[in-house]
Amino acid sequence: MADAKRRPRAKGEAFSAEERAAMKERAAERRSKGGEEEVLAKIAELPEPDRTTASRLHSVVMTAAPHLAPRTWYGMPAYAKEGKVLCFFQARSKFKTRYATFGFSDRANLDDGSMWPTAFAIDELTPDVETRIGALVERATG
Numbered sequence: 001m002a003d004a005k006r007r008p009r010a011k012g013e014a015f016s017a018e019e020r021a022a023m024k025e026r027a028a029e030r031r032s033k034g035g036e037e038e039v040l041a042k043i044a045e046l047p048e049p050d051r052t053t054a055s056r057l058h059s060v061v062m063t064a065a066p067h068l069a070p071r072t073w074y075g076m077p078a079y080a081k082e083g084k085v086l087c088f089f090q091a092r093s094k095f096k097t098r099y100a101t102f103g104f105s106d107r108a109n110l111d112d113g114s115m116w117p118t119a120f121a122i123d124e125l126t127p128d129v130e131t132r133i134g135a136l137v138e139r140a141t142g
């Protein structure tokens with residue numbers, strides 16, 4: 001996949017078009033009820049390969065931590081614990097990056113000394129990657 005080029009910001013422009021769109025989606029989410037149906041609908045809107053990756057990640061997260069509540073966050077699939085986002089998916093198409101990202105908020109119990117990763121680049125979702133993400137989600141919820 002060739003690297004997509006971002007449009008440079010115009011002088012004085014604080015946010016890119018993609019960033020402004022994400023903020024608008026977030027504002028709409030605050031007004032919506034959310035839920036799994038909304039997450040699955042957002043996944044269905046994604047272009048490939050993001051759609052397949054997000055769909056498989058949804059299954060991995062819901063298997064590893066069925067008590068998490070699916071919701072959207074900045075227009076992307078996310079999973080909340082006690083109303084707060086714990087982990088989330090960011091499609092490569094969202095900001096025209098070369099890989100998708102699966103990340104964790106500061107509410108995730110992933111602490112490991114003075115420094116630890118909180119986001120992971122996903123270029124290909126293999127069975128090994130699925131297993132690793134499932135284990136991270138289980139650990140994060142603990």
